[in-house]
Amino acid sequence: SLSERLDSVFKKIKGRGRLDEASIEEGLREVRLALLEADVNYKVVKDFTRKVKEKALGKEVLKSLTPGQQVVKIVHEELIELLGGKNVGLELKGKKPYIIMLVGLQGSGKTTSAAKLALFLRRKKFSPLLVPADVYRPAAIEQLQKLASEINIPSFGSSSNMKPVDIALQAREEAIEKGYDILILDTAGRLHIDEVLMNELVEIKQACSPQEILFVADAMTGQDAVNVASRFDELLDITGVILTKMEGDARGGAALSIKSVTGKPIKFIGVGEKLKDLEVFHPDRIASRILGMGDILTLIEKAQSSIDEKEALKLEEKLKTAKFDLEDFRTQMKRIKKLGSIEGLLKLIPGMGKLRDQLKNVKIPEKEMAKLEAIINSMTKEERKNPKIINASRKERIAKGSGTTVQDVNNLLKNFEQMRKMMQQMMGQMGGGRRLGMKN
Ligand code: GDP
Ligand code: MG
Numbered sequence: 001s002l003s004e005r006l007d008s009v010f011k012k013i014k015g016r017g018r019l020d021e022a023s024i025e026e027g028l029r030e031v032r033l034a035l036l037e038a039d040v041n042y043k044v045v046k047d048f049t050r051k052v053k054e055k056a057l058g059k060e061v062l063k064s065l066t067p068g069q070q071v072v073k074i075v076h077e078e079l080i081e082l083l084g085g086k087n088v089g090l091e092l093k094g095k096k097p098y099i100i101m102l103v104g105l106q107g108s109g110k111t112t113s114a115a116k117l118a119l120f121l122r123r124k125k126f127s128p129l130l131v132p133a134d135v136y137r138p139a140a141i142e143q144l145q146k147l148a149s150e151i152n153i154p155s156f157g158s159s160s161n162m163k164p165v166d167i168a169l170q171a172r173e174e175a176i177e178k179g180y181d182i183l184i185l186d187t188a189g190r191l192h193i194d195e196v197l198m199n200e201l202v203e204i205k206q207a208c209s210p211q212e213i214l215f216v217a218d219a220m221t222g223q224d225a226v227n228v229a230s231r232f233d234e235l236l237d238i239t240g241v242i243l244t245k246m247e248g249d250a251r252g253g254a255a256l257s258i259k260s261v262t263g264k265p266i267k268f269i270g271v272g273e274k275l276k277d278l279e280v281f282h283p284d285r286i287a288s289r290i291l292g293m294g295d296i297l298t299l300i301e302k303a304q305s306s307i308d309e310k311e312a313l314k315l316e317e318k319l320k321t322a323k324f325d326l327e328d329f330r331t332q333m334k335r336i337k338k339l340g341s342i343e344g345l346l347k348l349i350p351g352m353g354k355l356r357d358q359l360k361n362v363k364i365p366e367k368e369m370a371k372l373e374a375i376i377n378s379m380t381k382e383e384r385k386n387p388k389i390i391n392a393s394r395k396e397r398i399a400k401g402s403g404t405t406v407q408d409v410n411n412l413l414k415n416f417e418q419m420r421k422m423m424q425q426m427m428g429q430m431g432g433g434r435r436l437g438m439k440n
Contacts, residue, residue, distance in 0.1 A: 024056045027071045038290050039222035039253030044082075044260045052078050076287055082256060083283035088240065088265035092211050097129075097175040098182045099168075099208055102242070103201055103232055104216035106189035109244030109270055111140065113216050114186040115147035116270065116278035117242075121182055122153065129180040130155040131171040133164040133204070134188035144186050151275055154180065164188070165203045172208060185210065193231050205236055214267065216242045219254045226257040233262045244270035247277070255286050326384040326416065330376045374402035375412050387413055 028049045035045045055074050092098045100117065102110045111134070118128040130148045132155065134140035141158050148155035156171040168185055175183055187204070190197050205213065215238045217225040232238055241262075243255050246269040255266050266281045376384060378401030383390050390398070395409045402408075 021057060024053055024071065028053060031071075031075055035253065035256075035290070037253075039257075040290075041223065041226055041257035041261060044257050047260075048078060048082060072291060076291055079256070079287035079290060080283045083259055083286055084265045085283060087280055087282055088267060089280070090212055090267065091239065092182070094211065096181045097172060098212075099172070099185060099210035100182065100212040100214060101185040101187065101201075101204065101210040102214050102216050103187050103236060103238070104189050105193075105218075105228055106137065106191050108189060108216045108218045108221075109242070110134075110189060110216045111144050111147070111186050112273065112275070113214075113242050113244060113268070113270055113278070114144060114184045115151060115153070116275050117268070118148070118153045118184050119151050119275050120268075120278055121184075122151075126182045127180050128153055128182045128184055129171060129175045129178075131167060131183050131185045132156065132158045133167045133185050135160045135162060135164055135167070136188045140186075140188070147275065154178075164200055165207050168204050168208050193228060198235050201236060212240060213238045214240050214242050215262075215264070216244060217254065217258060219243045219246045219269075222254050223257070225254045226261050229258045229262050229264075233264060238262070238264055240265050240267040242266075242268045242270065243281070247271040253290065255281075256290065326376055326379065326387055327381065329416065330373065330384065371402075371404060371408065372412055375399075375404055375409055378402040387416065 031052065032045055032049050035048065036042065040048075052071070052074055055078065056071055090100070102114050102117075104110050111132075114130055118130050121128045130144055130153055132141040132144040134144075135158070141160060145155045156167065156174060158167045158171075162170075164187065168183075171183055171185075175181070185204070187201060188197060204210075213236050215229055215232050215236075217229060219225070229238075229241065241258055241264055243258070243266050246255075255269075258264075259266055269279050269281050269286075271277045271279055375398060378398045379390070383394065383398075390409075390413065392406075395406045398404075399406045399409050
């Protein structure tokens with residue numbers, strides 16, 4: 001990941017007091033590559049790295065961060081800024097019924113997003129009417145009507161021989177009549193931008209002045225989406241963007257580019273084919289994803305609430321000097337319990353791919369956790385500090401006390417060394433994440 005790459009670049013200059021120009025340049029080369037790999041527009045990348053450089057130059061290296069982490073931190077902050085800072089919600093003002101118009105190329109996800117949005121808005125106590133206005137693509141009207149009935153949301157009875165603008169106007173009449181307070185207009189898309197289609201969209205816009213014109217873009221199409229977005233924005237003055245197919249490997253480079261090229265906020269992301277798979281767009285999360293940092297903010301929040309700074313330092317020290325004992329192990333288990341499962345934790349930690357591979361052969365004792373804890377709880381403090389003294393009779397006592405068997409106790413002791421290594425790695429990773437998130 002980018003964070004790892006930067007870390008190795010900056011290892012060399014660890015200990016220097018300041019981030020000097022040469023080392024920043026070196027780090028920024030990695031940033032540039034990573035952004036280009038994430039399909040961020042070349043001009044955007046150039047602009048962006050210049051800004052980061054300005055910010056980073058001459059900054060004192062914080063004691064709590066490695067220089068690499070510090071640059072990552074600046075990059076992260078700037079990415080969030082570039083993505084719009086905070087989430088921008090729908091701006092629904094003026095006379096009801098409100099109108100949200102979805103536009104974009106064919107296959108970008110307009111029809112699906114229309115239904116997703118209707119579901120989202122109903123949860124917000126609106127009563128939406130879905131309006132199919134794609135009269136070109138065969139069965140496009142039925143597609144939306146079918147989705148609408150799946151989620152029990154009314155849809156307008158468009159027919160493919162109507163003009164889209166008339167569909168919009170008539171649907172508005174129906175909404176007023178029946179008391180729907182929001183219309184979601186699904187429009188036609190072409191494979192490429194096409195004058196006729198664009199004129200039609202402009203006509204709809206002029207006829208019914210939608211509160212929102214959302215450009216729907218497929219995140220997987222990367223750079224293309226950026227050019228298309230600019231064109232739609234020029235003609236329609238869009239109010240925002242829905243970025244679809246953002247689940248899985250889509251890295252969000254398109255998001256970054258679209259926002260900075262059009263200046264229009266990304267309001268939602270589609271994260272799957274199901275109608276519940278719509279999320280409000282959070283710049284910080286996408287920034288983390290672009291950096292390959294996992295959902296670091298969530299991790300930091302969780303970690304900060306359960307990790308005491310001093311305790312963590314003590315622990316680090318112990319790990320370094322290999323004085324980590326069963327007593328410490330028990331503390332860690334409690335911590336992991338607070339953080340959720342080990343698996344959940346691994347997902348959140350940056351650069352975990354590697355560690356997860358290493359751990360493949362180590363039995364992750366998630367389910368066994370309670371048992372292990374019971375066994376350790378049944379030991380005396382002395383035994384926890386120095387497991388070597390646990391002889392046969394002690395084992396029997398511990399097994400009885402914890403409702404387990406001597407075999408279980410033996411296993412625990414045998415595996416402890418292995419688990420200790422795992423903990424050591426985990427704490428190392430967590431330490432990185434925690435420090436990265438510290439305010440300064
Ligand atoms: P339209 O031509 O713009 O109306 O696009 P559709 O809504 O018909 O979607 C085209 C294809 O993309 C369909 O197969 C959808 O199921 C799929 N799709 C839409 N949004 C998402 C998404 O967020 N994730 C995934 N994986 N697929 C999506
Ligand atoms: Mg469609």
